[in-house]
Amino acid sequence: MPIQPATATIPGADPQRVEGALRQLAPKWTTGIVHTIAKYGPEMRVRDLARYFPSVGAPFMSKRLATMHEAGLLRRDAEFDRTAPYRLSQRALTLGPVYRSLVQWSSEHIDRSPQGRSDRIEDALSRLQPRHTTTVVQLLAEHGSLRFTHLAEAADVYEALLVPRLARLQEDGLVTRAGTRHGDPYTLTEAGQALEPVYASVQRWEERHTAVPTAPVPTAVRTLPAPALGSDGIRTAAALRRSAVPAALFSHSSQPQPRTPAAPSAASPARGR
Known part of the structure; x- marks a missing residue:
């Protein structure tokens, strides 16, 4: 067929x-946490957020916030304060x-x-x-x-x-x-x-x-001979x-950019006759 x-x-x-x-x-509760901080923030500590999610509990809430922080959805300044509040990152705000x-x-x-x-x-x-x-x-x-x-x-x-x-x-x-x-x-x-x-x-x-990735090097394209382009060939x-x-x-998706050939080096030794 x-x-x-x-x-x-x-x-x-x-x-x-x-x-x-x-x-x-x-992950469960991620959307609710984003909405809660956006509504009641701009900054909230673990214990403050846990009040809005009574079925979650503070220990699990702490783990979920850490995961969201690693994903770039939250920010906090915890270098000198382990109880520092969380706030939404620009990634989450958009x-x-x-x-x-x-x-x-x-x-x-x-x-x-x-x-x-x-x-x-x-x-x-x-x-x-x-x-x-x-x-x-x-x-x-x-x-x-x-x-x-x-x-x-x-x-x-x-x-x-x-x-x-x-x-x-x-x-x-x-x-x-x-x-x-x-x-x-x-x-x-x-x-x-x-x-x-x-x-x-x-x-x-x-x-x-x-960040915009570097344009990839074009790869070889595999083609089929014309007779094979029937239904099975497709x-x-x-x-x-x-x-x-x-x-x-x-x-x-971005398209590969053509590569400009490098100019020959003047220091390259001439090939002998």
Whole structure:
């Protein structure tokens, strides 16, 4: 069965960078802590925050704040004071667009029942942050549907690891099967197709607080001979890319810059006749 044309376009960045940013925001209570400091801060100590989360307790709150500090979401001046208060970093203060996109996506496509803002955001993050989720969503957005073996090859993921990931994606409402028979292809649900604004907001937030990397050296491109570009050839080409996501989906990724050849050195010895 030939690969079907794409039914959705989800621009995004390197899935590893996107998922890394999502995992920083996903741990339970992280969103609530950001909202609490923003509302009652600008600075709060561990014991002050623990009052707003009575089920958490001060010891666990201290560990969560330390983790958020390591992730760059919080700041504190604790060099001479171990009880110094925490305050939001610039990275956390610019989370508004990310949180708004998560709330809108969740309320429109996941759960329309009344929920607190922080709970809705954390629920959405828990669905999107697992490893390979962004890769699978973007590949299905490009191709429309893929069988299991072709999806595993294109995503460069061991089949044994992809089985539980696809099961979780179906449980979370992002992916579904095109039929009930074994071997039927996977497709995106309406919720999966609607992730464009979420991925775009996460990408912009990540790029805003990440130093621009040095342009990579262009790598060799593997191509297929013309006769092989049938339906099987398209699937094989996807596998040969061996990158997590097709470059066409990386609307925000930087392109390699041409390298200027260095001028010949005047000190270089002339070659003898």
